[in-house]
Amino acid sequence: MTRFTEVADRVFVLRYPVLDVNVTLVLGDERALLVDTLATTRQARELAAAVAALTDRPLAVLNTHHHFDHCFGNAVFADAPVYAHPETIAFLSTADPVALWREWAPTHPGLDDLNTTPVRPPDRHVVHEQTLDLGGRTVLLRHPGRGHTAGDVVAHVPDVGLLVAGDLVEESGPPQFEDAYPLEWPEAVAELLALEPRVVVPGHGAVCDAAFVRGQHEELAALSWLIREAHADGAPADEVVRRCTFEFETAAVAVARGYAELDDAIL
Template identity: 55%
Template sequence: MTVLREIANGVHVLRHPVLDVNATLVVGGEAALVVDTLSSARQAEDLLAAVRRVTGLPLVVVNTHHHFDHVFGNVMFAGAAIWAHEEAAALVGPALRERAVLAFPDLADELACTTPTPATELVRSAAEVELGDRTVQLRHFGRGHSIGDLVAIVPDADLLIAGDLVEQSGPPQFDDAYPLDWPDTVAGLLALLTADSQVVPGHGAVTDRRFVRAQHEQLADLAWLIREGDADGAPAERVAAKSAFPQEIALPAVRRGYLHLNQP
């Protein structure tokens, strides 16, 4: 049985075994917020059942970004307002499902039965979701893991839901990322965190400011290597080998960085 774990007053997290992705429930006095809806309708059905074991309140949904493992469960939340950054919402559709099937063939059957459902409420830079006796702030600090990263801040719980801007169970992923922008975006998150803050990453265990700061340093070092390598005309492979991240992770980041630096 899928179970949500309470990590703060009225804040519950499901760490799903498929892709180790997190979904978060924030319960207010009049409504409850679900942040990210997992990879498929089947997974989201279990998530929704777990949510309903905690609360019967009307639901609101937030997508932290457009990647399928965070949004394809949207279809199970019919009638709920779904919030996302405007760039993220525009990328949720059949083409995204096709790419997901190619990348994760083991999930092909689940994905075939899932209708990609984009957000209905669009955020450009900031918005607030009222849950009755608590307000959740939605903020876009810039590009990073994707073009449309959105974080959810629960001030009364000193908690931030970071999506894949922060990765705990593995290194950051750069396939369609913005490695030169990512450090500044995470710096915006750090400015909000206290020594006692909890941070829900996109994947892995709930973490804290110290972890986010360490990952920010790694991202900043990589961005510096990319800029230096581009200026020197160094091969991407040589630059990636200098990174703190594994070669197979850093190489796509360097190539993306080179691409962005040399765009007209």
């Protein structure tokens, strides 16, 4: 049984072993905010039990972005409003759990009920910033611009200097670029650093701090400039990949996405 750990006053993180995903629970006097809902119905029921062990207050849910490992558990929290960026809502409105199950379940047994998991798209929009009053505690939901996806939203809990960053920050692996905007991602992370967080919950891996995020910002900024300069010089993408500090597969996706952005092939 996975459990929540308190990482700041009345802020709890559950680090789920399948794909090493983090879920965060922020308690107020009247309501609680659950940030992300895991990947499948079974996982989300386990999560709901862990939440119930800490609070019986009404819940609001935030989806940090549209990737299934963060939000396919939404339907289990049927009474809760679910907040997300409109781009996330659009992606989830056309998501195909069976296709994802075919891709992921063979290598991840913990995802074997992905094909029967109903997708519940979020129903509350966060376009730029939204304030949530949890009773005696305010949480800011913020879209810092495009980065890991087109619709990343973070949760900032100012009274404890805590930021839930979603996959804009990853601790247990390199940043993932499949749906990313590598040229804009550094600016989004700079916006997060401007909030001067003391505690940062990444989308995957161990809870970290601003110094870790600064390191990731430097890596992403270096990548962004490498792509811009190489594109301006007319360098072929595979040559740029070899000059990246990220491992080959990560770099190949990042450079392809960056070149597509510069070629206006993605909007």
